[in-house]
Amino acid sequence: MSTNNVILEVKNLKQFFRVDRKTTTRAVDDVSFKIFEGETFSVVGESGSGKSTLGRTLIRIYDGVAGEVEFMGKKISGKLDKETKHFITTNMQMIFQDPMASLNPRKKVLDTVAFGLDVNKLVSDPVERKNKVIEVLKSVGLSEDHINRFPHQFSGGQRQRIGVARALVLKPKFIIADEIISALDVSIQAQVINLMKKLQRELGLTYLFIAHDLSMVRYISDRVAVMHLGHIVEMGTVDDVYNHPMHPYTKSLLSAIPHPDPDSEKKRKRFVYDMSTIIYNDSHMVQLSDTHSILTTDKDFELWSKGDYSLSLK
Amino acid sequence: MEENRILEVKNLQLSFQLDVGTNHVIRDISFHLNRGETLAIVGESGSGKSVTTKAILGLIDDNGAVEEGSILFRLNKNGKEEIVDLLHSTKSFMQKNIRGSKIAIIFQDPMTSLDPTMTIGNQIMESMLEHKLVKSKKEALERTRNLLDLVGIDHPDKRMKQYPHQLSGGMRQRIVIAIALACEPDLLIADEPTTALDVTIQSQILELIKDIQKKTGVAIIFITHDLGVVANVADRVAVMYAGKIVEEGLASEVYYDPRHPYTWGLLSSIPSLDGKEEEILSIPGSPPNLIHPPKGDAFAYRSSYALAIDFEEVPPMFKVSETHFVASWLLHPDAPKVEMPDVLKKRLNQYSHSKEV
DSSP, X not given: OOOOOEEEEEEEEEEEEEOSSSOEEEEEEEEEXXXXXXXXXXXXXXXXXXXXXXXXXXXXXXXXXXXXXXXXTEEOSSSOOHHHHHHHXXXXXXXXXXXXXXXXXXXXXXXXXXXXXXXXXXXXXXXXXXXXXXXXXXXXXXXXXXXGOXXXXXXXXXHHHHHHXXXXXXXXXXXXXXXXXXXXXXXXXXXXXXXXXXXXHHXXXXXXXXXXXXXXXXXXXXXXXXXXXXXXXXXXXXXXXXXXXXXXXHHHHHHHOOOSOHHHHXXXXXXXXXXXXXXXXXXXXXXXXXXXEEEEOHHHHHHHHTTOOGGGGO | OOTTEEEEEEEEEEEEXXXXXXXXXXXXXXXXXXXXXXXXXXXXXXXXXXXXXXXXXXXXXXXXXXXXXEEEEEEEETTEEEEEEGGGSOHHHIIIIIBTTTXXXXXXXXXXXXXXXXXXXXXXXXXXXXXXXXXXHHHHHHHHHHHHHHTTOSOHHHHHTSOGXXXXXXXXXXXXXXXXXXXXXXXEEEESTTTTSOHXXXXXXXXXXXXXXXXXXXXXXXXXXXXXXXXXTOSEEEEXXXXXXXXXXXXXXXXXXXXXXXXXXXXXXXXXXXXXXXOOOOOOSOOOOTTSOOSSOGGGGGOXXXXXXXXXXXXXXXESSXXXXXXXXXXXXXXXXXXXXXXXXXXXXXXXXXXXX
8 A cells, every 4th residue: 555545435335136026136235445546455255245246336337226436536426427437447447257258259369458449549540559459468478479369369367368458458547356366277376466466566556356265365455355245244454354353254254265284274173153143234334443344233243352253153 | 906995097198089189188197096085186277187087987078088007996896896997897887887886976066067957855866776775765765864964964854855956055065965975985086076166165065075084984086276275185185287197195295395396386376374475476387288298397398497308308206205206307316406486485384383383
């Protein structure tokens, strides 16, 4: 965190999906947070926690049901005029999970990467267009020779680099990375993560990193929010969340991470908590320190702050 | 075959015929499995780990050809033991005597390996009735109840009447495990059984598999791409790269004293949970195309430790201890002395430190 300028502020964001007449999925349910310029803010949670829906709602793939989002001082929730839409697409970009599914198989890399330039009418000269693409490809570790190839001619790691290049070509300030490494092999994951860190250092980017792999998140993030059933249940710096977790959901997630260390693994006790005993509707955010907060009820908070998690065990 | 071994794969070589050429997927691998133990086979996609298990089950596609080798299995038939070569058995023999009954498999995605139109109960009972392990439906029901109990599912009678879509992902994988155990197999192959699951569910399923092994004594081959996942369950680990086993040893040997640069790379690309200052080392490049397998050591092309001979000759298995073998020229007595990367060394020191505390 270099500065304390807020780049994105989310207030009481809600995103519901109607399943049928009786049921509505509350995918994102009253979520508020701030992201500071130049930092990596990660959202972790299991499948169905609403973390991807959150990212998609922010970049306006979905329209939120309620709540306010302010990005670089501009309101980007509710109805948007043309100018604001343009402002969002040029300053906020997204990288998706599966590079094969998110790249058009019939388009050359040149056209895929240049697409953002084309639709926003940012270049008119074909030579300039090509040069811009080559420049951004080089920054992600690909070369000039790659521009006329198709996605299937690349390996998984290279494809994800194309996805990164496509997001970078408009020189955005803010990037949403939605599970960008989970479809990749372990040895390739580290390559992509190191690339993301390098780009952040060089270009001063801000990341919203959505992931379920807690050890990678710890490595890349400045601050972390843990999501469960559409709520942010715990939020804080990496040190707060990983070394001083208080919410039982965070505790159980952390205790489930496998370590490549057989001796300690064999002795390890997992933290188990019956999550059905927690009622989020009655809960509110409690500030534990300047940076650390959890979602809890007064009654639970009293117990948890004493380290008492026995309530769910009966 | 030695008395305590249940499976022995010897010099297996296997290739697939494709339009563009011959894909040499398995390039001379040998390993064994003792009774009641868990062997983890670790490798990236395309390393040949899943094909190996398919060869054991006799499920190689028609365009696949076994070029060499044998897979010996100790078949226990009504108390009498005999050794059969699974690679050279007929399809009907495999179907009747091996697959499902003596060797069972759990796949990655529980939703695609269950039949959506059949109740849980019928799916579990199907194989025991098929293999005539039970005399009556009543006995089958009783056995199914016990199995559901074994895999940790409450209200077995209610669950038996349900369909897969009515269960959560973790429950479904428990059902898949129950089906695999229905005929009391001697060998269970788990092919990435937790990859599609959330972390908390993953740790439950891993505990369950360990627990089942304790109760039934079944031998397990655990296929995974993640060294972190199997630390808890594996007795021995074999690391595969480009159709070869590059390192094999007891779990403690592979995790605490890794010798192959690829194993170093795999271990150091998992970020540690203790410190965030250290960098994670990535392995540059990507795995080779096995239609034209590289000469010499396939990993040399991505390794900063490669020697000149690595590009010329395939390294043999060097013996580090009675149980630990490594295919790398770095272990040759004349090779220059090379140490593992500092990041990894530091981390391994931390592990041994935490053990003392």
